[in-house]
Each structure stands twice: as C-alpha cells, then as structure tokens.
Amino acid sequence: MSPTEPAPVRKTIPHVDFALDDLDSDEERYFDFYRKVAVHEDMLVPLAEHHDGPNSYYVLFDRAATWGPGMPQVLAVHVQRDQEKRTFSFEQAPLPLPAMAQSWLIHRGCPPDAIGLDPELGPPPADEATRALERRLVRDGDRYAMNYSYTSDDPDDMVIVVVLQTQDEHTPSPFRVVVEEVDTETWTHTLREGGFDTAGEALQWCDDRLTGEAGLLPPVRPAATASRSAGVAKAAAPRPSGRSR
Template sequence: MGHPELDLRLDGFVAADEQTEKAFRRAIQSEQTELTPLAEHHTPDGASYYVLHNRAVTWGIPGEPQLVALHLRRDRETKTFRFDHAALPLPAMAQSWLIHRGCPPEEISLAPGTGTAPADEATRALEQRLMGDGDRFALLHSYTDDDPDHAMTVAVLRCLDERSPSPFRVLHEDVDTDSWTHTLREGGFATSAEAHRWCEDALRGQAPVLPPVQPAARSVPRPASSLPAPARRSTGRSR
C-alpha cells in the first residue's frame, strides 16, 4: 500500500523572494517525495496547513523529530507564496503549532487510519489539551525511537509561565506496534536536568513512573478579618 501523495497546490505560484525560495527548497522541496500528509486544511484566502511525516528522517540523525508542521500562505494577485515550518516530535504538537497560526482546531485532525490510535482516554485528553495550549511551552529536547521493539518518543518542554510549580515537563509516547496504538503521558519536573535524566532512563528502559505535574497555587482571597478596619468616625466628643 502506497503513501498518500503530497499536493502543495503551488502550480503557477513562485516564492515571494529569493530567500523564501532557497529556504523552501532546502526545508521542503528537497524531501518532498518523502513527506506524507497526515492532516491538511486549505482556506479560501490561500492559506494551507499540513501535518507531514518525513520518512527521510528515519535514515538521518537518530532521534530527530519525524513530523513537519507546514503553513503556506499564497498571494493570489501576485501568484507568490511564503511559508513557515517546524520539525516536531508529536502530532499534537504539530497540530498546536498550526492552530496557533490560525488553523481551525476541528479542521486539522489526523486522517482516519493515519498512524497509531490512542490507547486510552487519558491519551486522548492529553492530546486535546496539547493541541489547545501547546503555545504555552517551548520545546527543549526530543528523541524519537522508531525501533518496532521499543518504539517511543520523549520530549522535554519548558513552561513559559515562570510561576509554574512544574516548570519543566516531559511527554512520553509509548507505541505498541502489535495493536498499533499508543499511550501519551506527562510528568512535571523542577529542573531541566531532572527532566533530561528521566528521558535518558526511559530510552534505556529504566525510567520510573513519571512524577505528576504540580498544580498551580490558587489565589485565595483574604478573609474579611484580615482587611484593615474602617476608620472610626469622630463624634466630636473628647474623652
């Protein structure tokens, strides 16, 4: 069974400038035959959003992200285009990147039968949350192991809210190639070093259970008794 063919819908269009042309050739065109569309959405005003799997990565540097989020912007009057892209380790992160750039969330779901299916409700819920609030995190590190015997992806994120009690997060996707399903879990860490160490242990099959994400402290209004007492009105009488 062949892979779906990628149609970038650029017939008759050229890059907006030389810099865009060189960047697009290097990032997308050079590996276009290896890019498989997992999800795509096109708008009447000339924008396109793609979640792509890059098969070429599998024989490149071990552990590199295998997904590409691509945002194309066409100018129908000048017949030119511009683009942005990002290499990301998990589909929900690619979807979040596109949603943050204007793609309607309901339009960028993965095509049926694409990739592995979520194994449980916890995985579905976490993926939905990542799609919605992924712009609250910066990706620091990831590693994708596509060996069928222990296929997994780990990612270290930094929370952009410095007040978070778990400023570093680990995402751990474990793939069951027999059932063709995956689980996704999240853990919270106080330091980047602890998060990286957990990922290294996971890739060796020695990681403990992920520590839970610590909830943010809720602001509790002060009780009335702690408020300053109102000033006493003078009665005009002295003691």
Template sequence: MTDTPPSSTTARPHYGAVDYRVDALSSDEQVTEAFHSAIGCNSDALAALAEHHSADGAHSFYVLHDRTATYAHPGAPHYLALHLRRDHKARTFRFDHQPLPLACMAEAWVAHRGCPPEAIAVSHPMPTDEATRLLERRIAGDGDHYALGWSYTDDDPHDHVTVAVLRALDEGAPSPFRVLAEEVDLDAWRYTLREGGFDTVDDAMAWCFDRLGGTVLPLPPVRPGSPRTSPAARPPTAAPTASKRSR
C-alpha cells in the first residue's frame, strides 16, 4: 500500500461543531446534569473525529477529540468515546462515555457497544505508515485481551507523544505488559504508533518516563507465543493518569 503524502489541505478537526442530536429530547435531572458536566460544558473544545448514527436514530457513536484535556489535568487522555441512546417515543436519552489515550482505543470502545467498526474509523490525523495501520487494527481486535493501566499524553507541540501501558488479562501471555507509543507530527498532521513488550510493569513504566523525559530508546519487541484462552472479553478501561516525572 502506498502511503498518502502529507498535504497542507489535510482536514483538521472542527471544534465546537458537534451535533449530539439531543436538543429535542429531555431526560431526568441526573442524566441531564451528567451529560452537561461530561460533554456539554466543554462542547467548544470538542471535535468529532468520527461519528455514526443508526438508521432509526436510536443510537449515535462518536470519537471526540478534546483539545483542552490536559489544561487542568496534565497527561489526561485527549480522546473521548461516546455512545448516545435515544428513546424517541419517550423523548429521552441516555449516554456512556470513556476518555482514552488513543483514537484506536476509542474506536474499539464504541465498536464493543454495537457500532459497526468500518463506520467509525478516524481519518485524521493520518497514519504515517502501514506498520501504524496494522497495529491499530490489531489493537481494535485484541482490546478485550488487555487492560489499560496507565497513560500520559504530552502535548508539547515540538514533541507530541502519548504513552500507554497495557496489561495482558491472561497471566500466561508473552510480554505480559505492553507499551504503546504514539508520536504526532503536528506540522505534517501525521502520526506514528509503535508497540513494545515488557516482563514487568516497572520496566514498562521506566521506558515511558524516559520517553516523556526526552530520551528516545528503542521499544523491545513483543515476545512471540501462543497465550492461553483469555478471560471473558471486556473493552479496555482507562485508569487515572499519573503525574509526569520531571525532565
């Protein structure tokens, strides 16, 4: 596959323009307040990178980008996966949402809740190479084999990087701890995603802190193997981010 060259006309997110299709609906006070707190009050800072709506209008799925995520909480995930459920007869709605560090994780989250995977693919920024595309597809397919333990997004415009530590749910899996590292070139509007395998969480975290401190070391390869049947499937869930270590 030939990679698409960078272009100055590559689409950029449009913030503050997301239509959640709930204006004509109501809900109980608790749901309304929760939606406003999680989504509505920050709507000017949110952009829909991908969205899908069921034919009957009962379900909507979004992968959102929050450009202000790290303002009050350094290291917080920039992506927000959202599932809206509407009862048009009762004129009410419900919602679930989850902040996640990588767009492909947000895609997997909404797909787990019934969104057709091919309908929610994020198209920008663009992946730099085929290795990034293949890894993202595998993450989407293997999301129920791993739990997200920790992540940190450094939105330094000169070194925009996200690191995430995942733990295999099968204790017999090779390289039980994985590190995903995403680097974004904001000028070219492209990104690269890579994966490394670690035997201990301490080693995985040490690599992440080195990378966040500006030391770029090769990621160790994931050890091959045939893990046993994994525990019951479940989507990756986010854990609280930790403070970034001083550089």
C-alpha cells in the first residue's frame, strides 16, 4: 500500500533518521547497512518507529522498491547502538505487508503497543475483518514462514499476495494465502486469508489472482474437522523464477 498515493487528509511525509552519524563502526558494517537499508534513505517513509534506549525499530515503506516488479515494498529494521564502544549492529527484512514487519520487530524485542502504524500514511482498513486479520498477523507472525510474495502497484489493480507456511505440520490448511487489495476510489484496503493443503495449490491461486482468473479464496479448515493426514504439510514447491504479471 503506497503512501505516495493521494488521500483526503495527509500530513507532510516524514523522513527516517537512523541516528548513526556519531557512531564509529567498522567500514564493512557501514557498507552493509548502506547496501541493505540506507542506499535509498531519501525514499524510505517511516510508517512506524519506536526508540528504546540503544534500540530503534522501524517499519519503512520503500518507494524505490516499485522499480522492481513484484518486490516487497516494506522494510523492517532493528538497529542496536553501543554508545560506549560507539558502534552499532542491525537486522533488516524486506516484507510484503506492514503487519508482517510489525510482527518481525515485536519478536526482536519491540513492545507490541509501541509500533502502531501512522494512520495518515497509506489507506486505512476497510472493515473489521481486515483489522482482525492484521492483528492476528502481528501477534502470530512467528508461527509462519513466508513461502512467496508478489506486490503489484498497478493503479488499476493494487494487490499483494503472500503465501505463508505454518511451522506446525499438523495445522489444517498448512499453506495460507493472504491477499491485500486497495480500493483506489475509497482509498481503503482489505485483507483476506485462504487455506490450502499444498504450496503448489497456493502458488497457483496467486498466479490466477495476478492474471485476474482466480476464484474465491478457499476457507481455512478448522482444526476440529481436519483429518490428521490432511494436516501434514507436503514439501514446499520451489519458488518460481521470473514471475511477473
């Protein structure tokens, strides 16, 4: 969801400050941080950030990522500073959805109630179903591994598809497809989830959605009605190469 799109009310888009100028880290670490995070610093929009002593947590929208078709446009960054040694370390992860970035940071020590998204940046949730699924992704994101994602910022069909694989092989519908769609007329977004038994089925649904041929998402099967054999995840299909719309 792009903070660069017009919205009815919008404050000035803020800039990110990593506050590393006074730290004398080694050259290799600075280069690694520049290459992975700060290379497009002027294109990074902080959707959320929290600072707690030596730790800083950022959910960033990368406006430069739109140049790479299908690439995740959200960047989660955790910076740790050692003021006595005047050095820093960092972790980063490009992710397709802000809720996934929030979850990633929370599981690296960020207080859950301190990394809320700026409501004036990006389209707000369209309904309670979207808000509920986002809360669950933030809370339970560590239970899933990302298998595949594709972000389309086509103004006629702004959509993000994500395939998640549960870490528990006995969970019903072990592969989940999460779909975010933006309504450019109302400037809101919806988030929906479907359940699949195999990675191949989930990936095929994503391909069909990106070409406008997908049917409704199949529901996630409840644990109480899932058979033990159906709950065993099959081997994940290799990520297809050269995917494009």
